[in-house]
Amino acid sequence: MGRERRCVLKRELILLATVFLTTGVCVAQVPAAVTPGPAGEVQAAYHRVKPNLLKAAEKMPEADFQYKPTPDIRTFARIVNHVTEAQFHTCSALTGATFDPKSVPSDTADKATVIAGLTASFDLCDKAYGGLTDQTITEMLTLGKVKRSRIGLAWGNVSHDNEQYAELATYLRLKGLVPPSAEK
16 A cells, blocks of 8 residues: 555545544534424423523522512513413413412512422423424314414413513613523
8 A cells, every 4th residue: 555545544534533523522412302303393492491481580689579670561570470370371281281370479479489380380381391292283272262283382382481581581681680591
């Protein structure tokens, strides 16, 4: 084997090793729990917003749970409770449970009670999202006079959670705190 051929083989080996190692790094960054398909996509989106909402509620000092930037908008606690209520409504429908309005804390409740309500709504939603499959997402559910698909409800909840998280993040910033999604 000539010297030129050995150099070519060496370069090919280095290139192959580089591609192999780079691919390994990229694959390692993809969450293992994400199932391909529509159900897996909505489940992954739900699991991305969930920690941001919980951490935002935990991060705001208890003294600021009644904070509202202007008199005519909601308090921080009200936004958290709004998420709790919306999730209980949606995820009750997805699981076939009955929504209990008493599961949503008072807007003047203490921080621990408000966070406990939010956590309970996520517990129910974990079951709801965990039960979604590509075979069941098109099933139509009746909500009063309206019919919605499971995937429509699930994506609607994720979208709503993201919108409310944006508000909570703004409140945190107004109080000089860095929102969870912006932490380094």
